[in-house]
Amino acid sequence: MKELLEMLSNASGVSGFEDEIRDLMMNQLEGHVDEMYVDNLGNLIAIKKGKSEGKKVMLAAHMDEIGLIVRYIDEKGFIKFSKLGGINDQMLLNHQVYIETSHGKVLGVIGSKPPHRMKQAEKKKVIEYENMFIDIGAASKEEAEERVSVGDPIIIKSDFAELNNDLIMGKAMDNRVGCAILLEVMKRSRTDATIYGVGTVQEEVGLKGAKTSAYSINPDMALALDVTISGDHPGIKEEEAPAKAGAGPCIILTDASGRGLITHPQVKELLISVALEENIPHQVEVSEGGTTDATAIHLTRAGIPTGVISPPSRYIHTPVSVVNVQDVENAVKLILAVLKKL
Template sequence: MKDLLKKLADAPGVSGFEDEVRDIMINELKDSVDKIEIDQLGNLIATRNGKPDGKKIMLAAHMDEIGLMIRYIDKNGFIKFSKIGGINDQMLLNQEVSIHTSNGIVTGVIGSKPPHRMKEAERKKVIDYENMFIDIGVSDKEEAENIVKLGDPITIKQEFTELGKLYKGKALDNRIGCAVLVEVMKKAESDATIYGVGTVQEEVGLKGAKTAAFKLNPDMALALDVTIAGDHPGIKEEDAPAKTGKGPGIILTDASGRGLITHPKIKELLISVADEEEIPYQLEVSEGGTTDATAIHLTREGIPTGVISPPTRYIHTPVSVVAMEDVENAVKLILAVLERI
């Protein structure tokens, strides 16, 4: 599981550019499923056939990560960029980045006006990304345009690695869900037909989940994602009670109900199976963001949907942190649920 998560987390996959992540998942799944297809938007759909009269279950994990994109190159060859997905500007400054071009990876660093030349009031403010730039070590615009192009996607350069008893990676949101999906699809035993879907462009509007759910029209669905672990300084327990190492989160609602309110039958199923199998879990009522489940459950005439999310520290940064046992217990819970359907 650790090796799989490393391969997935280290691969680039900014929204709209999920190809490398999808290729890893295809390679992992090709000998374990009955069918693999890529739809017109780029979603990966892997199918394990069940009984002809069985239910249809959709498991969805988004393949994309937040990132950047080249939007302008100035006369001196410095690059201005746009943000793709929800990024806090303060985590960008002075990061090393990888620009993914048609000719390979170009390394750059994010810079800004040095603090030595800032007025006192400026030093107290978070620098806006529009006042940052990427330096790729060239002399002018022409030289830069020979190696990078407008629209090239950019990822922060961080590697998956052990962090004491935990693990750190640049894109654990949501390569954790992708790893869980792969492991479940390899091992699942069920009368139901199971669709393992790697969705595209979740971070910019839940786009892939909308089209995939419409195509498949399943009887029920589970989104596999991450949730905020609040077991660190700077956050109140009441605002983010989930803790690393205490089991995957079963999400009861997110975005204060504006996103998903988990279907009562799905809620009952997940909790009862976890209790019967003695799999640790944490219940969550969230006021924060949402997942692919929001798009899936509103498809066609409605699809009963739930979310299983290992708690992860510092999500939407290049240094997200997770406990491997939470990832493994998410796999165990989903496999146990599928056996009962």
């Protein structure tokens, strides 16, 4: 699992530019599914057929990661950018990035006015991304434009690494963790149901791929595979984010205070009862924060009973986050056990 997570984390795929991660997932699934295709929006849809009278189950993991995009190149060759997805400005400054271009990857660094030239009042404020730029070492606009174009996606550079106690760190754990779970379930599943493993696009900018793929598949049941906030570190109260890394994947009961998903009662009962029966470590969570592909899926057509399984992740939506590998493995075990019950 660590090797798979490393491969997925190191791959690039900001919202709207998921080609590399999609190709990687297709290679992983080759020979393990009955059918595989890419739809009009760019979603990867892999099908593992069950019995003709069996249920249709959709497993959705978004492939995209938060990132940036080239917006403007100034006369000196410095690059201004826009954000793709929810990124705190304070997380960006002085990080290395690489810009994906038609000629390959171009390395750069995010810069701003140095603190030595800031007034005292400026030093106390978070520098907004509009006041940052990317330095690729170009001497002029013309030189920069030979290497980079407006509209090129930008990935924050962060190397995968292992920590102690089954913890790993790297970029884009939101949501390469869900992608890893999806791949392993599709490889290992044995069930009467027909499983649709969907790598969705553009979740971070509006749950877009989930909307179109769920409409096309129209499953009897769906599970979104994502990550949730792990609050087991300084600076956050346990009551604000009680999920802990290493205590098992979270079964999400609601998110966004109910504005997103309120998990279907039968799906909730199924997930919790199977976890208890199989003695699989798990946590339950009522979330007031963000939401997942499940919000779009469960409102598709006449409504689709939907749930969410999310391993906890520290420092999500930053250039590097931390996940416990055992939580990821236990998420796979839980989904496989649920599929057998169907």
